[in-house]
Amino acid sequence: MHAYRTHKCGDLRKDNVGETVKLSGWIHKKRDHGGVLFVDLRDTYGLTQCVVDEGSPLIDTIDKWHSESVITITGHVKARADETVNTKLATGDIEVYIDEVVMQSEADVIPFQVAEDDGTGEDHRLKYRYLDLRREKMQKNIRLRNNVIRSIRERMYAQDFQEFQTPILTASSPEGARDYLVPSRLHPGKFYALPQAPQQFKQLLMMSGFDKYFQIAPCFRDEDGRADRLAEFYQLDVEMSFVTQDDVFNTLEPVINGIFEEFSDFKGKKQSVTPTPFPRIPYRDVMLKYGSDKPDLRNPLEIVDVTAVFERDDVEFNAFKNVIKKGGVVRAIKAPGVGGQPRSFFDKLNSWAQGEGAPGLGYILFEGNEGKGPIAKFVPSEAQAQLREIAGLESGDAVFFICNLEKKAAHMAGLARDKICDDMGANGLPGRETGCYKFCWIVDYPMYELDEKTAKIDFSHNPFSMPQGGLEALNTEDPLEVMADQYDCVCNGFELASGAIRNHQPEIMEKAFGIAGYGKDTLEKEFGGMLNAMRYGAPPHGGIAYGIDRMVMLLADEPNLREVYAFVMNGQYEDLMMNAPSEATPDQLKDLSLKLNLPKPKVEGGEEEKKRA
């Protein structure tokens, strides 16, 4: 007989009755009934109820062992009596009567329960991650992650993509985030950068003649965290040669749609997925209609521009008029059917807006043809008619206004759109849709944008993107009007992917960087390797990168990325289990020719407290 097991803990069925079996696993739970003791034994595959029968000398031994101890039991399988069958358990028809037991690893009292999902605090869970990972939910989430990645690979292989590995110790890539740096011992004073993405390498692979590249690529960015943002994360990184934007979309849509169709029932209920082709929304439209370049299309509300109404001579609302004079715009959100809501519904939204830094959230509520509300008296009936026309308002609808400079107005309108939608949902009106994954492409991003602080022109997205219209557009058009073949893939308000058709011509590259104020020397110094490659025959190419963790997070219906990683840092980017980051020894620093110049220490208590915990 095997040293540890003849079966897994999820295996045994009625067919096995009468067999002598060996199982190994963790003590999940014990139930002591005096004469008889039940032990739920758990492994990766399931749970089996084991019984120490009346009179067995093992009762006292096993009863003393703590939960989560690892044991091996040998016993014989018996059918349960009809009234004791447990239909909730896959192995619930049988139980194993223990004849022998071996303690493999005795557990101390555990700091929180594994068998039950209490709401243990996150820092605690991360410190004892190996215990946390034993819990049912985490086992399922990590398994989902495995399955999603396997399915991605199969789908990419099926389309003839080759998988590559690219360097981790490398140079800075063109993404704009802060790099993680690794000091070089052999080259004092010089540093490697960890890749923010394998951007240049995948383009170089195109120039190396590999045509279809993909990688489940680790990426590193040293910026502050968010629920959906970590220092290190994984991308489905893709690049293709001789392709247009349509080719990229046609390649990735079935992969992404397929993944979501395959796993969208993870939480037990099938969710609908946007069928291919995904809708495409130009950047300008999405900023106007949704106030964000990552719109949640489950929210049915849309934004319209009503500047024209408040510009009219017969409208005397100076709060808006003065902003319009300074170049501002007025955006309106139609909220259908809120006429029955109490005054507090509108007051709450107003104070929410003030909390977001806006002066308020003005509105007009229409009953019949008559506008009501604090602003209505400034808008005469003809202007109200124009407003109803533009926003498509009917009796019982309200319209909320945001007035500011265009960029700020769009942003605030986007926030208000979501807030109004959720408040409507909370008050029994149709709110955000549920049970669906709503995808779209955002296309036609501007190549450049104006930096508000410096008033300088800079790349708005990836500087390696191909400007629409090529060199001629860069030479003849206002740079702020030039679009790029740049695209994002958005799902339920999350930016899942970003990509572009790349610039493969050195002249265009020089011109494009020149417009953003980067000289030829900078370009050569930063990206000389790739620029050189372009001079020896570079195919037109393009690609995209999907955030794998975000996809798994959406499929697992989790509120943050930490729930879909096995080992992960906290919000401050500390690994509480491994104690990282940690100090370097003087010898290590000497090796690296580094001297520390630390900021003043914080008030004592912080570090001390952590050590005690």
Place this chain on the structure above:
RNA sequence: GCGGGAGUAGUUCAGUUGGUUAGAACGCCGGCCUGUCACGCCGGAGGUCGCGGGUUCAAGUCCCGUCUCUCGCGCCA
């Protein structure tokens, strides 16, 4: 760097207007129980109320400072 929320037993939380000895559930320890599978019953241990200062006859509760976690803003295109 800024803002919101949180910090009380091992864990999750309650704690009224400032007022006696700070409670509950789960866990843990001891006892009982032959069929449970969220087992049940009896008993017990366990607290720097994050830390420091202040107000007060009296502070978990009020005030000030500070630390930590978390969500968001900035940042990340």
